[in-house]
Amino acid sequence: MENQKNNRRQFFKLAFGALALAPVMRVADVIAAAMPKSEKIKKKMIDEKTAKRLKYVAKAEEAKGNKKYKAGSNCANCKFYKADKGEPEWGKCTMAANRYVSGAGWCKSYRAKK
Ligand code: SF4
Numbered sequence: 001m002e003n004q005k006n007n008r009r010q011f012f013k014l015a016f017g018a019l020a021l022a023p024v025m026r027v028a029d030v031i032a033a034a035m036p037k038s039e040k041i042k043k044k045m046i047d048e049k050t051a052k053r054l055k056y057v058a059k060a061e062e063a064k065g066n067k068k069y070k071a072g073s074n075c076a077n078c079k080f081y082k083a084d085k086g087e088p089e090w091g092k093c094t095m096a097a098n099r100y101v102s103g104a105g106w107c108k109s110y111r112a113k114k
Contacts, residue, residue: 034058036090036100044092046099051107054095060106068108076103079113 036042046056057063060074075081075093083091083103093101095109 034102036084036087038084038087038090041084041087041090041100044098044100046093046096046101050096050099054107054109056096056101056105056107058102058105060104063106066108068110069106073106073110073112074103075101075105075107075110077113078106079111080109081113 036045050056055063055066060069063069075091076083076089078093080094081091081101081103082094083089084100089103090100091103092098095107101107
């Protein structure tokens with residue numbers, strides 16, 4: 001009887017432990033999905049100081065509060081963006097000292113490609 005109680009207790013401990021980890025794992029997956037695969041790109045990502053100066057956001061929708069932001073504008077359709085050949089969802093930005101930004105990003109220096 002005592003052994004059965006311990007087994008049940010053990011089961012609930014494991015079940016609740018797994019449930020508690022589930023959201024953390026999903027967040028980690030999202031972060032991993034948002035990171036480039038290439039080490040070359042990872043090493044030359046936009047630095048914090050430049051990102052602050054440009055008011056860069058990795059997801060253009062996060063710039064909705066900015067007066068300069070227009071729906072549909074993002075790094076991928078900005079004239080300063082040069083898509084990487086291997087991972088075109090990342091590209092070098094001349095306004096960010098040729099560091100890599102996300103194609104889905106946006107900053108206050110955005111200029112539409114003509
Ligand atoms: S200048 Fe253009 S490509 Fe560079 S971070 Fe700003 S929006 Fe993106």
